[in-house]
Amino acid sequence: MEILGIVAFVVALLFSVMVHEFGHYITARRYGMWVSEFFVGFGKRIWSVQRGETEFGVKAIPAGGYCKIEGMAPNDEMPEGEEGRAFYKASTGKKLIILGAGSFLHFVLGFILLFTLFAGVGTNQVLPVINQVVPDSAAQAAGIRAGDEVVSINGKRVTEWYKDVEVIRESQGRELSLVLNRNGEEISVNASARLTDIDGTQRYVLGIVNDVGLKRSGLFLSLKNSATVTQDFLTESVKSLGKLPEKIPALWGATVRGEERDANGLVGVVGVARVSGEAVGSEKLTPMERLATFILIVASLNIFVGVFNLLPILPLDGGHMAVAIADAIRAFFARLRGRPRPAPIDVTVLTPITMVVFVVLATLTLLLLVADVINPVTLNL
Numbered sequence: 001m002e003i004l005g006i007v008a009f010v011v012a013l014l015f016s017v018m019v020h021e022f023g024h025y026i027t028a029r030r031y032g033m034w035v036s037e038f039f040v041g042f043g044k045r046i047w048s049v050q051r052g053e054t055e056f057g058v059k060a061i062p063a064g065g066y067c068k069i070e071g072m073a074p075n076d077e078m079p080e081g082e083e084g085r086a087f088y089k090a091s092t093g094k095k096l097i098i099l100g101a102g103s104f105l106h107f108v109l110g111f112i113l114l115f116t117l118f119a120g121v122g123t124n125q126v127l128p129v130i131n132q133v134v135p136d137s138a139a140q141a142a143g144i145r146a147g148d149e150v151v152s153i154n155g156k157r158v159t160e161w162y163k164d165v166e167v168i169r170e171s172q173g174r175e176l177s178l179v180l181n182r183n184g185e186e187i188s189v190n191a192s193a194r195l196t197d198i199d200g201t202q203r204y205v206l207g208i209v210n211d212v213g214l215k216r217s218g219l220f221l222s223l224k225n226s227a228t229v230t231q232d233f234l235t236e237s238v239k240s241l242g243k244l245p246e247k248i249p250a251l252w253g254a255t256v257r258g259e260e261r262d263a264n265g266l267v268g269v270v271g272v273a274r275v276s277g278e279a280v281g282s283e284k285l286t287p288m289e290r291l292a293t294f295i296l297i298v299a300s301l302n303i304f305v306g307v308f309n310l311l312p313i314l315p316l317d318g319g320h321m322a323v324a325i326a327d328a329i330r331a332f333f334a335r336l337r338g339r340p341r342p343a344p345i346d347v348t349v350l351t352p353i354t355m356v357v358f359v360v361l362a363t364l365t366l367l368l369l370v371a372d373v374i375n376p377v378t379l380n381l
Contacts, residue, residue, distance in 0.1 A: 005280025005294065009273045010062070012298045014040065016305065017064045019109050023101030025054075025067045031094045034078075034085050037068040069098070072320075073348050088344045092328040099317045099324065106306030111230045113299035119222035121292045122214035126165075128158045129211040137207020142178075142191035144208060149181040161210060168193050169204050176206075214288050233300050237307040248364070255371040267377055268368030272301060274376050314347065314354040323347055 018040060028035050034053055039045075041059035048057025071078050071086020078086050087095070117123065128150040133139050150158050154177050158164045168176065175192045193204035217225060244266070251266050253259040267275070279285070279293040312322040323345050331341045347354075 002277040002281030005277035005290075006273045008280065008294065009276035009298070013269070013273075013301070014062060014065070016106065016109060016298070016302050019105050020102035020305075020309070021065050021067045023103075023105040024069065024098055027098045027101040028067075028069045028087070031090060031098065032085055033087055033090065033098075034070040034082060035067055036070055037066070039067075040065045042066075074344055074346050075348060092324050095324040096321055099321045100310070102317055103306040103309045106302045106309070107230065107234070110233065110299045110302040110306070111226050113295050113302070114226040114229050115222050117292055117295045117299070118217045118225045119219065120216065121288060121295065122216040123292065124212055124289070125215045126161045127211045127213050127215060128161045128164070129213075130208045131211045132209040134207035134209070137205075138191050138194050139206040139208045142189045142206075144178075144180065144189060144191065144206070145182065147182070151179040151181050151186060153178055168206055171204050173204060214286075214292065230303065233303040234307060237304040240304070241308065241311065251367060251371055254375050255367055258375060261371065261375050261377050265377075266364075266368060266371075268365060268372050270369055271372035271377050272297065274372065313357050314350055315358060319354075319357075320347065323350075 021038065025035050025038055036054060038054055038056050039048070039059050040057075041062045042064065043059050043061040046058045046060055048055050050056075069087050070076060071083075071088055074088050076086065076088075083089075087098070090098075130139075130144065130146055130148045130150070132146055133144055150161075150164075152158055153164060153167045156164070156167070171193045173192055173195065175190050178189050178191060180187050180189060191206055193206050195202055196205050196207075197203075198205065216222075247262075247266050250259070250262050254261045254265070276294055276297050279297065280290050282290060285293065309316050310318040310321070312318045314320065314323075327345050330345075334340065334342055
């Protein structure tokens with residue numbers, strides 16, 4: 001099962017990458033640009049087919065994918081008569097839409113996965129089903145039994161236990177009317193919560209311990225929860241990227257000196273694949289809990305990758321967006337001075353900077369790869 005989880009993660013990752021590239025492809029085509037290639041993988045071409053102007057295909061190394069938009073730089077050659085379709089000649093707004101479309105679709109995919117989780121699979125919640133009745137408690141005195149399901153409290157139907165339980169906690173010891181489902185039959189009982197010390201806090205309780213399990217949410221609540229969690233993932237992704245430099249020493253120590261790996265530290269693709277495999281293969285989780293964990297991992301990864309790609313450094317999409325914005329600023333000041341629009345910034349001139357960033361990212365990727373292999377992060381599921 002663990003191997004199945006790793007394979008599923010690799011497939012999900014490749015799919016996410018292609019969704020990213022499709023964002024660039026569909027917006028570039030929408031604005032009349034020439035997209036000459038759209039490939040899964042890199043290296044030697046295994047298979048391809050020509051559809052209109054674009055060659056679609058698969059390459060030997062399944063490490064991502066790309067779509068090639070012609071005319072990214074002023075010195076790129078364009079076919080005669082097609083010069084106006086070059087990317088660098090597009091307006092700043094169109095450039096930003098095309099460059100940002102990949103990350104945008106990562107966010108959309110993350111949101112859809114979260115919605116699927118909430119509405120289709122369910123999330124672990126405290127259920128209104130009673131797992132245990134505390135001896136000598138108000139619940140035992142009222143005849144409540146393990147296996148009973150609380151249908152309503154004081155005439156109000158129970159829908160979300162974590163909210164509905166507040167009626168018990170705020171009862172001040174007054175008698176409560178409960179409707180229970182016992183073996184398919186509804187029965188009514190009355191019970192008065194007792195003031196009890198719970199971890200140093202005085203709280204009115206009946207003395208029941210509830211089951212915990214997966215529960216699906218309704219349409220509107222799923223939409224709301226998906227939006228909330230997406231926003232939380234976005235915020236945490238930004239914070240994680242901001243803390244990245246300070247986490248590198250710990251990663252170095254875990255890789256070179258064999259120090260204990262920080263579960264909240266940096267993890268590479270291999271590490272995430274391993275964690276996914278561990279989650280899917282865990283015997284401590286039910287099949288649906290495994291699926292829920294896997295979906296959550298893939299959703300969070302998509303949102304993180306979307307944020308990462310927006311960093312204003314070349315060769316990332318955010319770096320190209322920064323160049324487009326710089327072009328627009330230069331053009332704005334040129335207009336103020338009554339001068340013609342300056343020539344677009346040639347990104348090939350920035351190749352040395354791009355190479356430095358590439359080397360840094362490649363080194364970090366290699367360090368993560370080694371750490372994930374020799375000192376992996378585990379969930380202990």
